[in-house]
Amino acid sequence: MDAAEFRKRGKEMVDYIADYLEKIDKRQVFPDVEPGYLRPLIPDCAPQDPESFEDVFKDIEKIIMPGVTHWHSPYFFAYFPAASSFPALLADMLCGGIGCVGFSWAASPACTELETVMLDWLGKMINLPDEFLAGKDGQGGGVIQGSASEATLISLLAARTKTVRRVQSEKPELTEADIMGRLVAYASDQAHSSVERAALIGGVKIKNVPSDDTFSVCGSALKKVLDEDKASGLIPFFFCATLGTTPCCSFDKLLELGPICNKENIWMHIDAAYAGSAFICPEFRHLLNGVEFADSFNFNPHKWLLVNFDCSAMWVKKRSDLTGAFKLEPLYLQHHHQESGLVTDYRHWQIPLGRRFRSLKLWFVLRMYGVTGLQEHIRKHVRLSHQFEHLVLQDERFEICAEVVLGLVCFRLKGSNELNKALLKSIDEAKKIHLVPCYLREKFVLRFAICSRTVESTHIKFAWQHISQLTVQLLEKEGKKVTFQ
Amino acid sequence: MDAAEFRKRGKEMVDYIADYLEKIDKRQVFPDVEPGYLRPLIPDCAPQDPESFEDVFKDIEKIIMPGVTHWHSPYFFAYFPAASSFPALLADMLCGGIGCVGFSWAASPACTELETVMLDWLGKMINLPDEFLAGKDGQGGGVIQGSASEATLISLLAARTKTVRRVQSEKPELTEADIMGRLVAYASDQAHSSVERAALIGGVKIKNVPSDDTFSVCGSALKKVLDEDKASGLIPFFFCATLGTTPCCSFDKLLELGPICNKENIWMHIDAAYAGSAFICPEFRHLLNGVEFADSFNFNPHKWLLVNFDCSAMWVKKRSDLTGAFKLEPLYLQHHHQESGLVTDYRHWQIPLGRRFRSLKLWFVLRMYGVTGLQEHIRKHVRLSHQFEHLVLQDERFEICAEVVLGLVCFRLKGSNELNKALLKSIDEAKKIHLVPCYLREKFVLRFAICSRTVESTHIKFAWQHISQLTVQLLEKEGKKVTFQ
Numbered sequence: 018m019d020a021a022e023f024r025k026r027g028k029e030m031v032d033y034i035a036d037y038l039e040k041i042d043k044r045q046v047f048p049d050v051e052p053g054y055l056r057p058l059i060p061d062c063a064p065q066d067p068e069s070f071e072d073v074f075k076d077i078e079k080i081i082m083p084g085v086t087h088w089h090s091p092y093f094f095a096y097f098p099a100a101s102s103f104p105a106l107l108a109d110m111l112c113g114g115i116g117c118v119g120f121s122w123a124a125s126p127a128c129t130e131l132e133t134v135m136l137d138w139l140g141k142m143i144n145l146p147d148e149f150l151a152g153k154d155g156q157g158g159g160v161i162q163g164s165a166s167e168a169t170l171i172s173l174l175a176a177r178t179k180t181v182r183r184v185q186s187e188k189p190e191l192t193e194a195d196i197m198g199r200l201v202a203y204a205s206d207q208a209h210s211s212v213e214r215a216a217l218i219g220g221v222k223i224k225n226v227p228s229d230d231t232f233s234v235c236g237s238a239l240k241k242v243l244d245e246d247k248a249s250g251l252i253p254f255f256f257c258a259t260l261g262t263t264p265c266c267s268f269d270k271l272l273e274l275g276p277i278c279n280k281e282n283i284w285m286h287i288d289a290a291y292a293g294s295a296f297i298c299p300e301f302r303h304l305l306n307g308v309e310f311a312d313s314f315n316f317n318p319h320k321w322l323l324v325n326f327d328c329s330a331m332w333v334k335k336r337s338d339l340t341g342a343f344k345l346e347p348l349y350l351q352h353h354h355q356e357s358g359l360v361t362d363y364r365h366w367q368i369p370l371g372r373r374f375r376s377l378k379l380w381f382v383l384r385m386y387g388v389t390g391l392q393e394h395i396r397k398h399v400r401l402s403h404q405f406e407h408l409v410l411q412d413e414r415f416e417i418c419a420e421v422v423l424g425l426v427c428f429r430l431k432g433s434n435e436l437n438k439a440l441l442k443s444i445d446e447a448k449k450i451h452l453v454p455c456y457l458r459e460k461f462v463l464r465f466a467i468c469s470r471t472v473e474s475t476h477i478k479f480a481w482q483h484i485s486q487l488t489v490q491l492l493e494k495e496g497k498k499v500t501f502q
Numbered sequence: 503m504d505a506a507e508f509r510k511r512g513k514e515m516v517d518y519i520a521d522y523l524e525k526i527d528k529r530q531v532f533p534d535v536e537p538g539y540l541r542p543l544i545p546d547c548a549p550q551d552p553e554s555f556e557d558v559f560k561d562i563e564k565i566i567m568p569g570v571t572h573w574h575s576p577y578f579f580a581y582f583p584a585a586s587s588f589p590a591l592l593a594d595m596l597c598g599g600i601g602c603v604g605f606s607w608a609a610s611p612a613c614t615e616l617e618t619v620m621l622d623w624l625g626k627m628i629n630l631p632d633e634f635l636a637g638k639d640g641q642g643g644g645v646i647q648g649s650a651s652e653a654t655l656i657s658l659l660a661a662r663t664k665t666v667r668r669v670q671s672e673k674p675e676l677t678e679a680d681i682m683g684r685l686v687a688y689a690s691d692q693a694h695s696s697v698e699r700a701a702l703i704g705g706v707k708i709k710n711v712p713s714d715d716t717f718s719v720c721g722s723a724l725k726k727v728l729d730e731d732k733a734s735g736l737i738p739f740f741f742c743a744t745l746g747t748t749p750c751c752s753f754d755k756l757l758e759l760g761p762i763c764n765k766e767n768i769w770m771h772i773d774a775a776y777a778g779s780a781f782i783c784p785e786f787r788h789l790l791n792g793v794e795f796a797d798s799f800n801f802n803p804h805k806w807l808l809v810n811f812d813c814s815a816m817w818v819k820k821r822s823d824l825t826g827a828f829k830l831e832p833l834y835l836q837h838h839h840q841e842s843g844l845v846t847d848y849r850h851w852q853i854p855l856g857r858r859f860r861s862l863k864l865w866f867v868l869r870m871y872g873v874t875g876l877q878e879h880i881r882k883h884v885r886l887s888h889q890f891e892h893l894v895l896q897d898e899r900f901e902i903c904a905e906v907v908l909g910l911v912c913f914r915l916k917g918s919n920e921l922n923k924a925l926l927k928s929i930d931e932a933k934k935i936h937l938v939p940c941y942l943r944e945k946f947v948l949r950f951a952i953c954s955r956t957v958e959s960t961h962i963k964f965a966w967q968h969i970s971q972l973t974v975q976l977l978e979k980e981g982k983k984v985t986f987q
Contacts, residue, residue, distance in 0.1 A: 018587070018588040018589055018870060019588070020520040020523060020524045020588070021520075022588070023516070023519075023520050023588035023591070023592070024516060024517060024520045026588070026592055027512075027513075027516030027519070027520070027588075027591070027592060027595070028512075028513045028516055030592050030595045030596060030599075031508070031509060031512030031513055031516065031595070032509060033596070033599070034508075034512070034595060034596065034598075034599030035505040035506075035508050035509045035512070037599055037600070038505060038599065039505045048611055048612075050611050050612075052607060052611070052615075052844035052845045053615070053638075053844045054611065054615065055611075055612060055615035055616060055619060056615065056618075056619050056638070059619060061622075061626075062622075062623055062626045062627070063623040063624070063626070063627055063868040063869070063872070063873055064868070064869055064872045064873070065872055065873050065874055066872040066874055066875075067869075067870055067871055067872040067874075067875050068869045068870060068872065069870075070589075070592075070870065072869070073589075073865070073866055073869050073870060077596065080612075081600075081612045081616070081862075082612075083612070084610070084611040084612030084613075084615060085600060085602060085610055085611075085612050085613075086602055086608065086609055086610040086611070087602075088600075088601055088602045088603065088610070089601055096603075096609070099601055099602070099603045099856075101598075101601040102503070103503040103504070103505070103507070103508040103511070103512075104503055104555075104558075105598075106508070106512070106595070106598045106599065107508070107511055107512060107515050107555075109594070109595075109598045110512070110515050110516070110519065110591070110594075110595055110598075111515060111518075111519065111562065113519075113586075113590075113591045113594045113595075113810055114515075114518070114519030114522055114523065114591065115522070115566075115570060115573075116573055116574055116584055116586040116810055116811065117570060117571055117572075117573045117584070118573065118581075118584045118811055122537060123571065124571055124581070125569070125570055125571040125573070126533055126535050126537070126539065126540075126569040126570075126571070127533075127535075127540060127565075127566045127567075127568070127569030127570050128569075128570075130537075130538070130539065130540035130541065130569060131540060131565075131566065133541075134540060134541055134544060137546075137547075138547055138548040139548070141546075141547045141548070142547070142548055153538075153541070163648060163854050163856075164854035164855055164856050165855075166853065166854050166855045167853060167854055170853065174703055177705075192683065193683075194679060194680075194682060194683025194684075195679070195683075197679060197682065197683070197705055198677065198678075198679025198680075198682070198683075199679075211855055214828055217827075217828065218659055218703065218704070218828075218853070219703070219704075219705060220662075220682055220704060220705035220706075221705075319856075325598055325601055326601065326603055326856055326858060327854075327856060327858065342702075343699055343702065343703075359537035359538040360537045368651065368652060368655065368703070368853055369648050369649035369651050369652055369812075370649055370650075370651045370696055371584075371648070371649050371804075371811055371812060373811060373812065377566075380558070381558055383548040383549070384548070384549055384552075384553045384557070384558050385503060385552055385553060385554075385555065385558060386552055387548070387549045387550055387551040387552040387553065388548055388549070388550050389550055389551055389552075390551075390552050
């Protein structure tokens with residue numbers, strides 16, 4: 018395919034994408050396929066000779082679309098949102114066209130420098146303390162990671178290196194293996210599984226801190242486990258606080274936790290993967306109070322800020338903590354600007370070496386929506402979640418299971434877990450809407466997350482009517498079961 | 503921006519990208535900017551109100567392009583190639599449009615299933631042993647990672663978990679920390695820095711195995727370090743063999759190394775990040791002989807197989823080794839197909855949780871080029887590197903520093919490192935072509951890598967004439983220095 022054909026096919030693809038997104042509400046949100054559906058539909062091996070674009074293109078509807086879960090359907094209420102917007106799609110096209118791999122400043126200066134400045138823009142939008150910004154001569158700064166999991170891992174590894182060095186200087190008789198064997202990381206019992214995974218990868222222990230009855234970790238809970246562990250000779254070194262937990266969007270109490278971490282020489286990382294986008298609205302910014310105690314902070318514009326996946330924004334107060342954990346410098350990656358102090362080589366900030374020009378997405382989205390446009394998007398989602406909450410509350414058969422703060426509603430039928438599993442099963446089978454469950458303590462709970470950019474009040478009403486109707490059928494059936502038992 | 507405007511702007515962007523790539527040879531391959539150039543060109547913070555697409559668009563040439571290193575220029579000979587092709591760009595547009603996050607089968611069945619089948623296609627193209635393929639009921643299979651660094655890390659972690667479990671079952675008196683403290687990983691002294699980094703992350707020791715005078719690790723070299731380390735109580739557990747090292751594209755001797763690793767219970771990972779693409783040509787496939795001894799294998803179609811970054815293909819013989827190292831299963835990520843045996847949840851195979859629909863790029867590229875089209879691409883690059891090699895060899899002032907096997911030529915002026923540094927400096931300053939250096943043993947060497955999809959014989963001739971001319975000027979200057987000393 019040459020440039021001339023790309024001009025033609027690229028434009029057809031633009032139209033296909035516009036059509037797909039404009040009419041996505043007409044597609045069934047969750048596919049009908051069974052595992053293994055795709056393999057029989059395509060050949061066993063790659064073709065020897067080139068096929069035409071037409072042949073490939075017509076297979077999109079035939080082979081791919083029947084197996085797609087439509088994350089941008091207004092009937093998609095599962096997980097958390099995956100952001101999507103037209104400005105971000107345009108920026109990603111440009112990113113692909115430029116096709117640079119920006120592992121160092123020299124590998125493409127624009128790629129590195131735009132990222133640093135965009136993370137400053139974004140940091141200012143959520144009113145991060147100045148220490149987290151790069152500015153012209155700051156010690157902190159931001160970086161785009163691929164996912165919150167990587168941000169958690171990188172911060173845990175930086176904390177590990179820092180602590181091993183500190184303990185070794187205090188107690189030179191200890192070997193690195195001795196110290197590693199005594200390090201402990203902590204996170205809420207509501208924290209994302211990626212935190213436990215980061216500790217597994219880093220080869221250190223991790224312990225859950227019990228959350229309170231609002232599913233938040235408070236200072237006294239952390240203090241209790243720290244005291245026990247220190248008494249038994251362990252070395253606490255890392256705490257991952259969550260703002261907006263995955264099960265129910267609860268918030269750890271930063272203002273209590275932060276001072277404890279600071280006093281105990283514990284790195285505090287904040288994972289606000291979903292909730293972080295909301296902090297651009299002044300009315301939600303208070304949820305971030307206490308960030309001033311943290312060493313690192315992360316949220317995912319690719320969840321809720323209209324920047325297509327992947328774009329996970331991470332900031333640190335001391336960039337040297339990250340780079341100090343990893344820096345390895347073979348000659349073919351050195352360049353003569355390196356020691357100027359102005360230069361950032363982002364490969365020292367992340368797990369992979371290569372990186373795409375992802376800051377273009379932020380630049381396009383922030384400029385073409387403006388802060389006010391993005392605030393409107395957040396506020397619409399929060400409004401819709403409260404609309405759904407009110408519908409649930411008006412129905413005596415149901416209960417709300419956790420405070421609705423942002424765009425997630427946790428709800429269930431009053432009654433057994435089995436009953437709620439049966440309700441979810443009937444929702445799954447009908448495939449009119451898509452949502453996923455969670456456990457809160459021992460309770461099986463349905464999560465209703467406002468996701469799509471184009472979801473409106475009518476879709477919320479439809480979803481609730483649909484759930485109500487399935488509930489009636491379910492309770493009738495259950496009633497019959499009881500009657501005939 | 504609504505769908506109607508996206509149709510218009512998307513088409514403009516397609517034309518912009520086509521123009522950029524068609525006329526990329528007219529742009530200076532390496533930018534003129536100094537560190538910090540970008541910040542003064544844009545505002546201090548994000549705009550409150552939306553800006554128009556036109557405003558953003560015109561800033562691409564004004565702010566971004568002056569700072570771009572043009573990786574797809576036919577005058578770019580640095581690092582290794584970053585793949586780019588029109589079919590891959592089209593597939594990436596589609597990937598963005600669908601915008602699913604495929605961390606589990608259910609999150610988008612097509613995303614997972616196409617990936618499994620595409621990795622089988624690709625595995626067959628390089629004639630990987632069947633054990634590495636997923637097929638309908640294989641124990642192995644492939645996955646797309648973001649980078650070779652991640653593939654190395656994941657395999658090292660899987661090996662670590664496997665070894666810790668084995669040693670614990672053999673010697674229950676040892677704690678996990680005891681074992682971790684005695685684990686050692688190995689790689690060639692020519693291996694990529696990401697291998698050392700993987701060991702740092704995993705908290706285990708790593709040792710260099712000395713390469714021979716062809717920069718390859720042979721069996722006896724590995725055996726020697728293993729014997730020494732075992733004698734001193736260490737536990738060797740992981741060896742990363744490299745096919746196509748970054749400095750000079752040398753090849754470790756798999757057929758000698760593999761049997762040693764198998765006998766010693768050492769996980770052998772093969773990193774063929776750059777060279778792997780060449781194995782689709784029968785005449786280069788012999789370089790992969792010995793892969794049958796490996797536990798995992800990785801190469802980057804995003805380097806040399808015309809699939810835009812990121813697409814790093816990794817295969818394992820036992821998928822349970824990867825998933826066993828990490829599996830954590832919160833309820834909101836479970837789905838009822840999970841235990842069917844047919845289902846792959848790729849999030850257990852990788853560091854991040856989320857993942858894009860990257861297999862679309864492979865599907866588009868493999869079909870629209872066909873195996874023969876891709877072989878032509880590889881063969882053209884190898885032909886061009888030999889063309890450059892011959893030009894160097896005809897000039898008595900220069901020497902070739904390592905065997906030219908694929909698309910990389912390591913060369914230098916006969917003489918001091920200082921002289922060669924001066925030559926590179928004059929190349930850097932002229933900015934007509936772009937390349938980077940390396941050290942081979944103590945020698946400072948220039949790396950000339952064939953990179954661009956559109957590079958032709960004329961560009962190679964131009965590059966050599968340019969280097970020759972700069973050499974004349976340099977030697978004249980040096981001569982004068984000598985004269986006047």
